[in-house]
Amino acid sequence: MIVEFKPTATIKSANGQEISQSVHSRIGSSVKKDFTRTGLAGVQLVQLSPETSVEEAVNFYRSDPNVLSVSPNYIDHLDCTPNDPQFNTLWALHNTGQTGGTADADIDAPEAWDLAQGSTGIVVAVIDSGVDCTHQDLAANIWTNSGEIPGNGIDDDRNGYIDDVHGYDFVNDDNNPYDDNGHGTHCAGTIAAVGNNANGITGVNWNTKIMPLKAGSADGMLTIADELEAISYATMMGADVISCSFGGTNYVSSVETAIAASPAVVVCAAGNDGTNNDVTPHYPANYNCANIIAVAATDHNDNLASFSNYGATTVDVAAPGDGIYSTVPGYTTVFSDSMTTLANWNVQSPWGLTTAVYYSAPSSVTDSPGGYYSNNANCALTRKNPIDLSSCSDACLRFIIGGEAESEYDGLLIECSHDGATWTTVDSISGSTGGYFYSWETDLSDYCGDSSVYLRFRFVSDSANTYDGYYIDDVEVFYHAPNGNSYGYKSGTSMATPHVSGLAALVKAADPSLSTSQIKQTILSTVDAKSSLTGKVATGGRINAYRAVNSVATVVDAAVVSDTIPTTMTAGQSASVSVTMQNTGTTTWSEGDRIRLGAVGDAALFGPARVTIPAGVTVAPGASHIFTYTMTAPATAGTYTPQYRMVWELHQWFGETLTKTVQVTAAVDAAVVSDTIPATMTAGESASV
Known part of the structure; x- marks a missing residue:
């Protein structure tokens, strides 16, 4: 059972420990774990005597005036559905229709990476089945507890856990949070598989740190006690984001208390029962905590996935979750x-x-x-x-x-x-x-x-x-098998959740001063509205990484001087154009530092997404550089708004955005060169023209 005592009866009070022991002794229970060390004073995991049923224990503790809440140590499940092998690319980050879906039914990750690729100073705790920390796409981004000396058998930082160098395993109570299920490693890869390393895939973040917290067993089961301890650990160790791809239907007051007490953004899976969370709650997504973002799943057509739970008031937002490719532990x-x-x-x-x-x-x-x-x-x-x-x-x-x-x-x-x-x-x-x-x-x-x-x-x-x-x-x-470096497909709101967790970390990297509530509001206010999600999630939309990051990006170290981009073009017409950018920062630009003019939104329809400074050319602070390239109008007539921005790809600053409105008219397939049609003629007259 999970027993939570009232504040006046906690072990922090003068007689709190005596009170709790007295209560337990009357029913023959014993304390297996006390969560006071992780900031949850008065919350205990207790073992019932063999003669006491769960129902009897619940009634006993609820009737005691010293007890605030009590619940069985319920078991939750990882929110994952079976693999779907027909999906074969990272459509969720950049959808070109490569899986038969709808182009741009994605989170616009490449556009967001023009602004930020994550930060090693941001930590995402992944409460799951563990993480394969040796994976080639994860090893460089695994969190390290700087207060712990590896392998000395001592709790160096005195946090209650010995040698917790790279997270902790609460299932087996040891310091090796290895993933023996595969679910946690998959989620971690979506959040922060190392980007630009010529291996495998990339996560929503290229550089963010993953804190592996194993609360799920090999068969995908999580006890409330292990979830509770993992949440408390993540809070104690300073995680900026907590990713929770699991859930169940049982409300537990102490878990809600632990989440509400955390300063982290807590991202939770809505569940995979295809039901309405407004009617049938799915916890922890349904807890009434201001820092929770509850996530439904979409497919590659921007429709609510068939398995996904929903809720017009209790589910905040949707994210890609059907047929997601990511890292998995190697196995034999x-x-x-x-x-x-x-x-x-x-x-x-x-x-x-x-x-x-x-x-x-x-x-x-x-x-x-x-x-x-x-x-x-x-x-x-x-x-x-x-x-x-x-x-x-x-x-x-x-x-x-x-x-x-x-x-x-x-x-x-x-x-x-x-x-x-x-x-x-x-x-x-x-x-x-x-x-x-x-x-x-x-x-x-x-x-x-x-x-x-x-x-x-x-x-x-x-x-x-x-x-x-x-x-x-x-x-x-x-x-x-460690170092297996494998990849695979999974579907579920479990896979949607790490997309949002990754975005929360990306937004925090773009502006580290943001509070938890500001990060949440940024994500929810910048969604792509979708008719398929109207009435299904509170925002009516699917996350958009570019819009979220762009809304908080304020650093400007490059300014638009001039451009020759035309305002009207004929469909299919090509034009040689130039954009002049001035270095208004303090660092010299050069090709080797990957300075480029980045195309955003409609700009990709008109030509190259990257126009790089030539090798050997430098642009000192105060100086300007002229980018020249060929711009070709789309084949479809319409009004377009291409945008261009200076980007230093591996650093955290960027330039002023140049936005143009270009009216593209339908192409004309013939043009008049000359004619001999007479200007005057007599009625009935014939003329060869």
């Missing part, structure tokens, strides 16, 4: 089976293959291929050969599952054995998947080091009510 596959045959399995009837329902063609395996399963079923699908896990320290079973069984009474048991005779249940599934296939992961770490691990799926049912049963596809066992 021990075995995999696409379930096209059952040659690798001992099959107990009625288990069998079916081609009627599957995740990947042509078939899946099901506990009842003939229809609904029977009452009192007890049948197993057992892998013939044992699995060798002797060379790994963590391992995971992953498979795709869909279907339905009577909730809590019938279901699937995942069992392991050291000898093939004595079996232990390591996971279970019951209820409905809602007509969808999901990726399910089961932690097998307890069997690591064993060279012969037996595995089976066992379906069981009671004597009442039957359903269609489960369909299993694409089974694999794998273990994670």
